[in-house]
Amino acid sequence: MLPTDLPALSAHEPVNLQIYRALRQCIVNCTLLPGEAISDKEISEQFGVSRQPVRDAFIKLVGAGLIQVLPQRGTFVMKISPKRVLNGRFIREAVEVAVARNAADKISDEQLLALAANIEQQKLAAARNDTARFLALDEEFHTTLSRSIDCIEAWELIEDIKAHMDRVRYLSLGEITSLQMLIAQHAAIVHALRSRDPAMAEEAMRSHLREINLSFGPIRERNPDWFEAE
Amino acid sequence: MLPTDLPALSAHEPVNLQIYRALRQCIVNCTLLPGEAISDKEISEQFGVSRQPVRDAFIKLVGAGLIQVLPQRGTFVMKISPKRVLNGRFIREAVEVAVARNAADKISDEQLLALAANIEQQKLAAARNDTARFLALDEEFHTTLSRSIDCIEAWELIEDIKAHMDRVRYLSLGEITSLQMLIAQHAAIVHALRSRDPAMAEEAMRSHLREINLSFGPIRERNPDWFEAE
Amino acid sequence: MLPTDLPALSAHEPVNLQIYRALRQCIVNCTLLPGEAISDKEISEQFGVSRQPVRDAFIKLVGAGLIQVLPQRGTFVMKISPKRVLNGRFIREAVEVAVARNAADKISDEQLLALAANIEQQKLAAARNDTARFLALDEEFHTTLSRSIDCIEAWELIEDIKAHMDRVRYLSLGEITSLQMLIAQHAAIVHALRSRDPAMAEEAMRSHLREINLSFGPIRERNPDWFEAE
Amino acid sequence: MLPTDLPALSAHEPVNLQIYRALRQCIVNCTLLPGEAISDKEISEQFGVSRQPVRDAFIKLVGAGLIQVLPQRGTFVMKISPKRVLNGRFIREAVEVAVARNAADKISDEQLLALAANIEQQKLAAARNDTARFLALDEEFHTTLSRSIDCIEAWELIEDIKAHMDRVRYLSLGEITSLQMLIAQHAAIVHALRSRDPAMAEEAMRSHLREINLSFGPIRERNPDWFEAE
DNA sequence: GTGGTCTAGACCACC
DNA sequence: GTGGTCTAGACCACA
Numbered sequence: 001m002l003p004t005d006l007p008a009l010s011a012h013e014p015v016n017l018q019i020y021r022a023l024r025q026c027i028v029n030c031t032l033l034p035g036e037a038i039s040d041k042e043i044s045e046q047f048g049v050s051r052q053p054v055r056d057a058f059i060k061l062v063g064a065g066l067i068q069v070l071p072q073r074g075t076f077v078m079k080i081s082p083k084r085v086l087n088g089r090f091i092r093e094a095v096e097v098a099v100a101r102n103a104a105d106k107i108s109d110e111q112l113l114a115l116a117a118n119i120e121q122q123k124l125a126a127a128r129n130d131t132a133r134f135l136a137l138d139e140e141f142h143t144t145l146s147r148s149i150d151c152i153e154a155w156e157l158i159e160d161i162k163a164h165m166d167r168v169r170y171l172s173l174g175e176i177t178s179l180q181m182l183i184a185q186h187a188a189i190v191h192a193l194r195s196r197d198p199a200m201a202e203e204a205m206r207s208h209l210r211e212i213n214l215s216f217g218p219i220r221e222r223n224p225d226w227f228e229a230e
Numbered sequence: 231m232l233p234t235d236l237p238a239l240s241a242h243e244p245v246n247l248q249i250y251r252a253l254r255q256c257i258v259n260c261t262l263l264p265g266e267a268i269s270d271k272e273i274s275e276q277f278g279v280s281r282q283p284v285r286d287a288f289i290k291l292v293g294a295g296l297i298q299v300l301p302q303r304g305t306f307v308m309k310i311s312p313k314r315v316l317n318g319r320f321i322r323e324a325v326e327v328a329v330a331r332n333a334a335d336k337i338s339d340e341q342l343l344a345l346a347a348n349i350e351q352q353k354l355a356a357a358r359n360d361t362a363r364f365l366a367l368d369e370e371f372h373t374t375l376s377r378s379i380d381c382i383e384a385w386e387l388i389e390d391i392k393a394h395m396d397r398v399r400y401l402s403l404g405e406i407t408s409l410q411m412l413i414a415q416h417a418a419i420v421h422a423l424r425s426r427d428p429a430m431a432e433e434a435m436r437s438h439l440r441e442i443n444l445s446f447g448p449i450r451e452r453n454p455d456w457f458e459a460e
Numbered sequence: 461m462l463p464t465d466l467p468a469l470s471a472h473e474p475v476n477l478q479i480y481r482a483l484r485q486c487i488v489n490c491t492l493l494p495g496e497a498i499s500d501k502e503i504s505e506q507f508g509v510s511r512q513p514v515r516d517a518f519i520k521l522v523g524a525g526l527i528q529v530l531p532q533r534g535t536f537v538m539k540i541s542p543k544r545v546l547n548g549r550f551i552r553e554a555v556e557v558a559v560a561r562n563a564a565d566k567i568s569d570e571q572l573l574a575l576a577a578n579i580e581q582q583k584l585a586a587a588r589n590d591t592a593r594f595l596a597l598d599e600e601f602h603t604t605l606s607r608s609i610d611c612i613e614a615w616e617l618i619e620d621i622k623a624h625m626d627r628v629r630y631l632s633l634g635e636i637t638s639l640q641m642l643i644a645q646h647a648a649i650v651h652a653l654r655s656r657d658p659a660m661a662e663e664a665m666r667s668h669l670r671e672i673n674l675s676f677g678p679i680r681e682r683n684p685d686w687f688e689a690e
Numbered sequence: 691m692l693p694t695d696l697p698a699l700s701a702h703e704p705v706n707l708q709i710y711r712a713l714r715q716c717i718v719n720c721t722l723l724p725g726e727a728i729s730d731k732e733i734s735e736q737f738g739v740s741r742q743p744v745r746d747a748f749i750k751l752v753g754a755g756l757i758q759v760l761p762q763r764g765t766f767v768m769k770i771s772p773k774r775v776l777n778g779r780f781i782r783e784a785v786e787v788a789v790a791r792n793a794a795d796k797i798s799d800e801q802l803l804a805l806a807a808n809i810e811q812q813k814l815a816a817a818r819n820d821t822a823r824f825l826a827l828d829e830e831f832h833t834t835l836s837r838s839i840d841c842i843e844a845w846e847l848i849e850d851i852k853a854h855m856d857r858v859r860y861l862s863l864g865e866i867t868s869l870q871m872l873i874a875q876h877a878a879i880v881h882a883l884r885s886r887d888p889a890m891a892e893e894a895m896r897s898h899l900r901e902i903n904l905s906f907g908p909i910r911e912r913n914p915d916w917f918e919a920e
Numbered sequence: 921g922t923g924g925t926c927t928a929g930a931c932c933a934c935c
Numbered sequence: 936g937t938g939g940t941c942t943a944g945a946c947c948a949c950a
Contacts, residue, residue, distance in 0.1 A: 039931075055933090056289055063293045070701055071244065071932060072940045087383040090332075091325055098324035153317040157387060241530055242703050244933075280935050474925075499938070510927050515939090519746055523753040531704065531939060532933045547843040550792075551785055558784035611777045617847060704940075729923075740942045745924090761924060762949050 015049055016056035023057055027066050027077055028163050029170045034079040034226040038067070064160050080167055081228040082216055088161035093209045099145050099154050100189060100205035104198040107148035115144055115190045119183060126179040134179055135166070141186055165212065171219050171226070185211060245279050246286035253287055257296050257307055258393050260400045264309045264456040268297070294390050310397055311458040312446055318391040323439045329375050329384055330419060330435035334428040337378035345374055345420045349413060356409040364409055365396070371416055395442070401449050401456070415441060475509055476516035483517055487526050487537055488623050489630045494539040494686040498527070524620050540627055541688040542676055548621040553669045555614050559605050560649065560665035564658040567608035575604055575650045579643060586639040594639055595626070601646055625672070631679050631686070645671060705739055706746035713747055717756050717767055718853050720860045724769045724916040728757070754850050770857055771918040772906055778851040783899045785844050789835050790879065790895035794888040797838035805834055805880045809873060816869040824869055825856070831876055855902070861909050861916070875901060 023043070026032045040054040047054070058075060061067040065084070069075050118141050125133040139162075146155035185208040192200035220227050240248065253273070256262040270284040277284070288305060291297040295314070299305050348371050355363040369392075376385035415438040422430035450457050483503075486492040500514040507514070518535060521527040525544070529535050578601050585593040599622075606615035645668040652660035680687050699708055713733075716722040730744040737744070748765060751757040755774070759765050808831050815823040829852075836845035875898040882890035910917050 041931080055286075059286055059289045060293060063290060068701075069932080072705070074931065074941095083380070084383060087381040090328065090381060091384055091387060094324045094328035095321055098320070102320075150313075151317045151320060153314060154321055157321060242707070244702060245532070246933085247702070282934055286933095476925085501938075512926055515746075516749055516925095519749045520753060523750060529939080534938065543840070544843060547841040550788065550841060551844055551847060554784045554788035555781055558780065562780075610773070611780060613774060613777045614781055617781060706940085731923080742941055742943095746940095759924080762922090762947095764923065 014053075015047075016053035016060075019043070019047060019049075019053055020057035020060050023061060024064070024066060024163070027061070028166050030167055032077050034077055034167070036077045037074050038077065039075065064163060066163060079228040080164070080216075080226055082220075083230075084228075085164050085168060085216075088164050089209065089212065092158050092161050092165075093206060095154055095158060096142065096145070096209060097202050097205050099149060099151065100193070100201040101198045102149040102151075103145050104193050104196050104201040106150075107145075107193050111144055111148045112190065112194055115141060115186075115193070118144070119186050119190065122179075122183050122186065126183060131179075135169070138182070138186075145189075168216065168219070171223075181211065182208075244283070245277075246283035246290075249273070249277060249279075249283055250287035250290050253291060254294070254296060254393070257291070258396050258400065260397060262307050264307055264397070266307045267304050268307065269305065294393065296393060309458040310394070310446075310456055312450075313460075315394050315398060315446075318394050319439065319442070322388050322391050322395075323436060325384055325388060326372065326375070326439060327432050327435050329379060329381065330423075330431040331428045332379040332381075333375050334423050334426055334431040336380075337375075337423050341374055341378045342420065342424055345371060345416075345423070348374070349416050349420065352409075352413050352416065356413060361409075365399070368412070368416075375419075398446065398449070401453075402445075411441065412438075474513070475507075476513035476520075479503070479507060479509075479513055480517035480520050483521060484524070484526060484623070487521070488626050490627060492537050494537055494627070496537045497534050498537060499535065524623060526623060539688040540624070540676075540686055542680075544688075545624050545628060545676075548624055549669065549672065552618050552621050552625075553666060555618060556602065556605070556669060557662050557665050559609055559611065559614055560653075560661040561658045562609045562611075563605050564653050564656050564661040566610075567605075567653050571604055571608045572650065572654055575601065575646075575653070578604070579646050579650065582639075582643050582646065586643060591639075595629070598642070598646075605649075628676065628679070631683075641671065642668075699737065699739070704743070705737075706743035706750075709733070709737060709739075709743055710747040710750050713751060714754070714756060714853070717751070718856050718860070720857060722767050724767055724857070726767045727764050728767065729765065754853065756853060769918040770854070770906075770916055772910075774918075775854050775858060775906075778854050779899065779902070782848050782851050782855075783896060785848060786832065786835070786899060787892050787895050789839055789841065789844055790883075790891040791888045792839040792841075793835050794883050794886050794891040796840075797835075797883050801834055801838045802880065802884055805831060805876075805883070808834070809876050809880065812869075812873050812876065816873060821869075825859070828872070828876075835879075858906065858909070861913075862905070871901065872898075 023032070023038075032038065040051050040058060044051045044054045058067060058069065062069055066078055067075055068078050118137055122134060122137045122141075125131075125137060142158070143155050146152055146158075185204065188204040189201060189208060192204045216227070253262070253268075262268065270281050270288060274281045274284045288297060288299065292299055296308055297305055298308050348367055352364060352367045352371075355361075355367060372388070373382075373385050376382055376388075415434065418434040419431060419438060422434045446457065483492070483498075492498065500511045500518060504511045504514045518527060518529065522529055526538055527535055528538050578597055582594060582597045582601075585591075585597060602618070603615050606612055606618075645664065648664040649661060649668060652664045676687070699705055713722070713728075722728065730741045730748060734741045734744045748757060748759065752759055756768055757765055758768050808827055812824060812827045812831075815821075815827060832848070833842075833845050836842055836848075875894065878894040879891060879898060882894045906917065
């Protein structure tokens, strides 16, 4: 079920894009649960638009692997596929490790400062237990790395992978790996970059991405129907 | 301009998907040239369908970065962005090197045989100078590697990156790195996998992907309007 | 367009079967023209039933190759495919020649008498120029042959083939090969059977089936859109 | 009883068609035994769909003579009718002999090569005792012949006939005419075609089809309830 | 109750 | 808004 307090549609941005982002947001933070049925007609009425922009948004969501359209059956939020998440993590590690290695050479001093500032804010968010804010900062942290080697494409790619990983995170809020540990890992990465040491940067990034909480176990046992059959 | 001998639309598959594949094919092999204008209306008439499925296909092509929709201006085949291609190659290397490393442990004997058979066919294609066939075999070769570590997600990702790299390849047909060399590199990868040596597999894959001909130089000078301004 | 004077639906026979026969009849005698669009909804309203039994009838008509269902496009009366008709004639010749050959041995005297009587009635129908009646008798003639060798399956097979041949016949009513000639050929077949001469029976049947008017020429020129593109 | 490991339903193909094929397969290879009762409700539950697409599949199966619907009694897998199988063989002989005769003139050199390659694979399958693979190759062999005279209609017809013959074959696996002999007969057909000798091709095909093992004897004695009462 | 048949309504994709 | 497909539910006949 969609939240009743939908974001108002802004004027001069394509409607389909706004709907895409809204739906994506709802799916990633599990406001729309895995396996739940959604209907273009219903959504179009809730937003007060025609079905067309909703259809367009659906196509993009299919492209991101977040929904599944079964012709003549219905449209459903993709269930969480453990294999897909694990494979996603594998790919993400491959890419971000290479990014970190390169960044050790190329990152500018300004960007290093920005990363340090970001970490300070992470600490604040952690202190207030503001997980949403923390995740946003985390995202910005990694984006900055990709930007530092002038390879924004890397982040675009990872964004789709991350969406699937984040669904698990949101479901396991509270059981999540301690924010303190994540912050320490981020700091280690920045330290390696500041030392201009590619090998250390690679290693820091690798252990960071390996640490990410992927213990589906407890969540899956409580809600097996949110996960895809093997 | 679309080829006049369009593939007939099959009955039991969504029309939008069929059109997506047809257009993608035309863009990748440069039947539709970079920067060329395309129109949903015109295409819908050529296929004998309504504009809707063509619009759907356009959305997916935008997602793959192959076309660009300028509101109130028109729709255009993306010009080749050297930076995008180079960054794509960087990402691809990161992922496929990790794939190769893992495959050294996990690949089955059957799959090793399939790779060997594939290389034999590559030699045949090279002997007949059948470049299209060679590229298809190359694609199958790399797909098999991803499948061998049970991570088709890796290949799905690379497919979109590869589309941009392949446009350059098609334009530089003839100037392409000698097929013999590519075949030798493929053989080296298989050799490393058969030896179950991750480091060797990584190195073989890395040098293979670095070797790939991406010298825009001559093509770009002859046809500067196929490339994006920096 | 369906005829307005639809046959009333009888009480205790499945509705879908009655509709199947009605539609088949309309298609074979070209009341429903080749290529014409038909809709389950419209037909269901004309018969005063729901869409379901019409759908059931459609499935059977697809099985007989008389209509074509294009998902998400519509349902259409199959255009006449010259190749299909010709190939059908080829198959029919193969089967019925074998039937005739066998019948020379196995046919009973009673059945021979029935055939002779049938031919007499054909003469009457021809004299009154009652083509519909003639075609019904022709059908009975051939059915009797299949029954004579206890192989009703042969006729069931030919029935579907014949439906396509008959569409051409109905369109070329008047230009049809003279009924007299057909009657003479039937008589020749009976003569051969009565003589218990397999070779003669085979030859009589073969020349009969070769004689069948299949000159699409004039009809096709007048109505090219009733015929499938090659 | 249906196998428990049903094929997953694919997204972009009508459900009824997928179910039709699955059931047909089960009937032909006698996973569903002759005379066994099947129920649309039960099947719909096993596939996780409603009864409607199963009903659609049933209609097609009735058209192919593979199941029997007794109103108010139930739906049953057709028992094997010896007469039907024998008459089917008779019709198949008539058609395929004519096909072979024509193919001697019309078959292309490529198709002759394909047939030769097919026979080689038959030998491999026979060596591994892989009967299922052999039957698939056999099917492809005969299909190629029909295609060679541009008459796939012939094969479509035979396919339904063959389904009934194959049920007997599957039941008599092991007692089947030696694969070696069948391969030799296939080779003889190819030889005749390569010699462009219609009479020889006809004779080779005729003796091939006469040789096919259709001895109900032992099977019928052991399982009389799989066969129709005369 | 079971099984065959029919009705009404919903949804996706295309016009 | 339409057409093709699927779902859910009702009815009737037979056991």
